Amino acid sequence: MNEFQESPERHALRREVAKLAGRYGREWFTEKARSGEKTTDLWLEIGKLGYLGINIPEEYGGGGGGIGDIAAVCEELAAQGCPLLLMVVSPAICGTIITRYGTEEQKQRWLPGIADGTGTMAFAITEPDAGTNSHNITTTARRDGDAWVLNGRKIYISGVDEAEHVLVVARTEDARTGKVKPVLFVVPTDAEGLEYRPIPMEIVSPELQFQVFIDDVRLPADALVGDEDGGLVQLFAGLNPERIMAASFSTGLARFALGKAATYARERTVFQGPIGTHQAIAHPLAQSKIEVELARLMTQKAAALYDAGDDMGAGEAANMAKYAAAEAACDAADRAVQTHGGNGITQEYGMAGLLVATRAGRIAPVSREMILNFVAMHSLGLPKSY
Numbered sequence: 001m002n003e004f005q006e007s008p009e010r011h012a013l014r015r016e017v018a019k020l021a022g023r024y025g026r027e028w029f030t031e032k033a034r035s036g037e038k039t040t041d042l043w044l045e046i047g048k049l050g051y052l053g054i055n056i057p058e059e060y061g062g063g064g065g066g067i068g069d070i071a072a073v074c075e076e077l078a079a080q081g082c083p084l085l086l087m088v089v090s091p092a093i094c095g096t097i098i099t100r101y102g103t104e105e106q107k108q109r110w111l112p113g114i115a116d117g118t119g120t121m122a123f124a125i126t127e128p129d130a131g132t133n134s135h136n137i138t139t140t141a142r143r144d145g146d147a148w149v150l151n152g153r154k155i156y157i158s159g160v161d162e163a164e165h166v167l168v169v170a171r172t173e174d175a176r177t178g179k180v181k182p183v184l185f186v187v188p189t190d191a192e193g194l195e196y197r198p199i200p201m202e203i204v205s206p207e208l209q210f211q212v213f214i215d216d217v218r219l220p221a222d223a224l225v226g227d228e229d230g231g232l233v234q235l236f237a238g239l240n241p242e243r244i245m246a247a248s249f250s251t252g253l254a255r256f257a258l259g260k261a262a263t264y265a266r267e268r269t270v271f272q273g274p275i276g277t278h279q280a281i282a283h284p285l286a287q288s289k290i291e292v293e294l295a296r297l298m299t300q301k302a303a304a305l306y307d308a309g310d311d312m313g314a315g316e317a318a319n320m321a322k323y324a325a326a327e328a329a330c331d332a333a334d335r336a337v338q339t340h341g342g343n344g345i346t347q348e349y350g351m352a353g354l355l356v357a358t359r360a361g362r363i364a365p366v367s368r369e370m371i372l373n374f375v376a377m378h379s380l381g382l383p384k385s386y
């Protein structure tokens, strides 16, 4: 082992998760998506085996590992064709924020369910009018005696229908304008005044996105996670893990697409020899293999920096990893479809769905343009452009 390799334990974890997800497989996943069912069986199994909560501290039912571990789980599931988007949200974002900033009582209440999959938590920051510019969010929390009253609208919120709670990013009434000072609330998805409506999406996935309507939702004082004046730092605690997980989700999907393409290119023969003999097929796939491995390396670096407590270093690396992984995955999916010819867009081969799934990685959780803005400004010292 050396510094550029993951530990033997991490490799063993990857093998075990890949074996487990392989028993479910892509067909099972797409069948669930097309029939409107959920992937609860797999979710609960990875919960029971300790993979879902591997990054949650042991005293709250988790595995005591780091973001590198949960990112490995996320990648291996996707690499078997079973990407679970809610892993990005529930254990990685919500689990991390509550672990870092929750009270002892809050940790005991929410973390065990996040870890074993019985208490999934969604995450809601995006708003229709603010979009990428989170400083413009208008979801507002008003104090009413000891309680809080929440009002606002959220959009593209993943998995609200499968979650017991949603961690909502709001602003307090007395900080209504200007740079956002985010406050975070855990809201039960069955709270009075909270409604959600699915957004018809073109992604083939059992996990759906929702519009969320928050109208006078009354919350007890202890629904607030962290300090009311804690500022952006509390939110950012969850956003680096989010980017590292999103990158892993993308590299996993890319590996799945490339695996399918390579198999097909070895077997399909139309002129002399299999189509993989032709460099027009082989080179783009080889190029993607290189790009995916580079993205994986950056993702592992970001996770290692994060787990070592270097939040600043992890921030830059996580952004770069997420960018590289999304680009690599989009290209890999496109090349995999092309390799399959007409079969690339049949439901039987299930490749075309990967085009949209990987494409989402260029948009969410943070768009490629905003990452380029970040790198231009923070890594290259260029003037702020937004």
Ligand SMILES: Cc1cc2nc3c(=O)[nH]c(=O)nc-3n(C[C@H](O)[C@H](O)[C@H](O)COP(=O)(O)OP(=O)(O)OC[C@H]3O[C@@H](n4cnc5c(N)ncnc54)[C@H](O)[C@@H]3O)c2cc1C
Residues within 6 Å of the ligand: 089, 123, 124, 125, 126, 130, 131, 132, 133, 155, 156, 157, 158, 159, 209, 360, 363, 364, 365, 366, 367, 368, 369, 370, 373, 385, 386
């Ligand atoms: C599948 C999926 C799941 C999601 N799940 C969640 C979730 O669980 N919770 C949640 O809170 N959100 C979620 N989102 C929302 C996601 O984070 C947003 O879609 C994303 O942040 C982009 O915001 P927007 O869609 O409003 O785009 P907009 O902000 O409207 O941007 C539109 C385009 O303009 C570009 N742009 C905007 N400003 C600039 C600028 N200054 N410079 C250059 N380019 C710019 C953007 O990069 C983008 O390409 C999800 C989205 C998707 C697609």
